[in-house]
Amino acid sequence: HGHGHDDDSHIEKRSQPGAPQPNPVDLSPLTWGDVNIIHTTDTHGWLSGHTKEASYSADFGDFSSFLYHMRQQAVHRRKDLLVVDSGDLHDGNGLGDASPVNGQYTRPIYQKINYDALAIGNHELYVNDVAENTYRQFAPGWGKRYLTSNVFIKDSLTNKTVPIGNLYNKFRLKFGTRVMSYGFLYNFKGAANNTVVEPSNFTVTLPWFQKSLKEDVDMYLIVGHVPIRWAEATAVVQAIRAAHPSKPIVVLGGHLHVRDFKVYDNRAFGLSSGRFMETLGWLSVDGIRDRACRVEANCVGKNLTVTRRYLDTNVYTYKKHSLAHPKQKFDTWKGRSITREIFKLRKTLNLSNTIGCAPQDYYLARYPYTDARSLLNLVANEVLPTAVVNASRPYPGVVIINSGSQRFDLFKGPFTLDDTYIVSPFHNDFVYATVPYSIASKMLTALNGAPFQKRGDDTPLPAYASNATLTPGYVTKDDYGYGGDDWAHSSIPYVPSPNYISSPLPTGLKDTDLVDVVWLSYFTNLVHPILKKLDPVNSYTTGIYRSDVDTNSMLLKFVKAKWTNTSC
Numbered sequence: 001h002g003h004g005h006d007d008d009s010h011i012e013k014r015s016q017p018g019a020p021q022p023n024p025v026d027l028s029p030l031t032w033g034d035v036n037i038i039h040t041t042d043t044h045g046w047l048s049g050h051t052k053e054a055s056y057s058a059d060f061g062d063f064s065s066f067l068y069h070m071r072q073q074a075v076h077r078r079k080d081l082l083v084v085d086s087g088d089l090h091d092g093n094g095l096g097d098a099s100p101v102n103g104q105y106t107r108p109i110y111q112k113i114n115y116d117a118l119a120i121g122n123h124e125l126y127v128n129d130v131a132e133n134t135y136r137q138f139a140p141g142w143g144k145r146y147l148t149s150n151v152f153i154k155d156s157l158t159n160k161t162v163p164i165g166n167l168y169n170k171f172r173l174k175f176g177t178r179v180m181s182y183g184f185l186y187n188f189k190g191a192a193n194n195t196v197v198e199p200s201n202f203t204v205t206l207p208w209f210q211k212s213l214k215e216d217v218d219m220y221l222i223v224g225h226v227p228i229r230w231a232e233a234t235a236v237v238q239a240i241r242a243a244h245p246s247k248p249i250v251v252l253g254g255h256l257h258v259r260d261f262k263v264y265d266n267r268a269f270g271l272s273s274g275r276f277m278e279t280l281g282w283l284s285v286d287g288i289r290d291r292a293c294r295v296e297a298n299c300v301g302k303n304l305t306v307t308r309r310y311l312d313t314n315v316y317t318y319k320k321h322s323l324a325h326p327k328q329k330f331d332t333w334k335g336r337s338i339t340r341e342i343f344k345l346r347k348t349l350n351l352s353n354t355i356g357c358a359p360q361d362y363y364l365a366r367y368p369y370t371d372a373r374s375l376l377n378l379v380a381n382e383v384l385p386t387a388v389v390n391a392s393r394p395y396p397g398v399v400i401i402n403s404g405s406q407r408f409d410l411f412k413g414p415f416t417l418d419d420t421y422i423v424s425p426f427h428n429d430f431v432y433a434t435v436p437y438s439i440a441s442k443m444l445t446a447l448n449g450a451p452f453q454k455r456g457d458d459t460p461l462p463a464y465a466s467n468a469t470l471t472p473g474y475v476t477k478d479d480y481g482y483g484g485d486d487w488a489h490s491s492i493p494y495v496p497s498p499n500y501i502s503s504p505l506p507t508g509l510k511d512t513d514l515v516d517v518v519w520l521s522y523f524t525n526l527v528h529p530i531l532k533k534l535d536p537v538n539s540y541t542t543g544i545y546r547s548d549v550d551t552n553s554m555l556l557k558f559v560k561a562k563w564t565n566t567s568c
């Protein structure tokens with residue numbers, strides 16, 4: 001990603017020579033339609049922007065300034081503009097995760113962005129307290145704009161099960177477009193026990209949903225923490241289509257962390273806008289308030305004019321697309337104050353404190369996990385043996401983790417407290433059972449054959465350009481083909497890895513020798529049936545392997561032990 005190594009002062013440094021800057025390129029102007037949408041998803045607390053990658057270095061203050069200018073443009077052009085977020089605000093960055101209560105500092109900053117519609121993500125629902133805080137402290141601030149059509153919480157005061165946000169919201173945009181909006185979460189099975197996720201194909205049969213389809217509107221907006229190609233999304237599109245043969249439908253999805261665009265039919269489209277504040281999605285739709293379509297039957301099969309664009313989140317991009325004149329001042333007062341607030345919070349949380357020096361880059365998915373440049377290789381062969389395997393136990397140990405617990409690349413140079421959350425944000429405990437070696441040695445293979453924890457579709461994104469003059473980045477192929485990426489990039493390879501990886505198996509043991517098999521509490525439900533299958537006769541007791549380390553702190557522990565040189 002052409003990263004340089006910046007620190008928190010990137011805000012001031014941005015304008016100084018030597019600060020990481022994307023290479024200026026010619027970006028083609030955005031196409032505007034009757035209705036235009038700016039979309040974020042899976043931001044996971046990355047409000048500071050990427051301090052080590054110039055391409056994605058804009059922070060939420062810059063985003064706020066960008067939105068101000070885009071809204072000005074919309075008014076000037078007499079076009080409607082919507083700003084939408086598809087959830088997953090927690091887990092993945094120190095700003096959200098290093099605070100005493102997860103999200104306590106990030107929630108108020110999200111609240112400063114004038115989103116028109118938001119959906120809830122699965123990362124708002126793993127932990128009871130996070131779900132409760134989302135319900136009590138986040139949803140109310142948005143009024144009807146926080147949409148949870150199929151996600152409910154048991155209110156701890158009333159004991160009633162209620163939607164966390166609003167089931168739907170009908171509203172009118174500045175230039176008259178009438179919108180019916182819903183918020184859907186995919187069929188998430190791991191939600192905290194104070195919450196309920198309803199399958200979307202059931203929700204759409206309910207009386208409230210069917211009744212909402214009778215309202216007179218110009219378009220449907222499905223904000224979803226749902227991959228746009230999954231059945232959970234198509235079920236909602238089909239339910240609307242069944243009642244409205246030609247009404248425009250837009251799905252703004254997420255969860256898979258990819259850039260994608262799907263054409264459901266001539267008048268229904270889906271957009272997905274990446275992850276970690278690397279991407280702003282842009283969608284323009286023209287032809288929405290076509291008078292001829294008042295009788296819907298007239299417009300079945302009639303094309304809407306739709307464009308999509310995936311913007312890299314840097315200030316150069318923001319200025320280029322939002323300013324009416326290149327010399328116009330970009331930073332707004334509000335944007336600056338958000339930037340300052342983020343800067344202060346990062347200081348308070350010590351996020352830029354260097355814990356040690358990474359000797360090289362380690363990539364999450366660029367190389368096979370057996371490669372020395374693979375992060376999963378580092379974790380399996382160095383982090384787990386150093387920071388998790390407990391030498392004082394009477395038995396040797398083998399530690400298995402889900403590769404999905406590791407979330408981002410680790411770059412050469414200063415390794416900060418922030419990086420512990422960026423790379424490995426979860427606080428999953430290590431649990432164990434002492435079993436014969438013959439069983440321990442089969443666990444990893446068995447887990448990798450077990451039902452999948454997530455992702456579903458790991459097909460690598462195709463690469464089409466390899467050009468030394470371009471910076472590496474996203475090269476996206478979607479239902480409109482190539483060309484959606486705002487910046488032309490050379491593509492970064494994507495190599496799938498196994499779902500589970502482990503520290504090296506202890507060597508020189510007999511089948512009957514005892515071994516501690518260690519795994520994460522996160523996937524205990526998969527381990528128990530495997531143990532039972534491998535050894536139907538005996539049952540093994542499980543317990544916490546060590547109470548002093550979890551998936552987040554293991555990295556801190558490893559770096560403190562092995563990457564001690566702090567002058568980098």
Ligand SMILES: O=c1ccn([C@@H]2O[C@H](COP(=O)(O)O)[C@@H](O)[C@H]2O)c(=O)[nH]1
Nearest residue numbers: 088122255402404405426428453454522
């Ligand atoms: O406690 C946890 C929670 C989640 N994971 C991993 O994260 C993904 C889901 O992340 P998205 O951002 O929603 O894609 C899940 O499949 C796990 O791989 C975890 O490891 N521990």
Ligand SMILES: [Zn+2]
Nearest residue numbers: 042088255257
């Ligand atoms: Zn996510």
Ligand SMILES: [Zn+2]
Nearest residue numbers: 088121122255
């Ligand atoms: Zn998700």
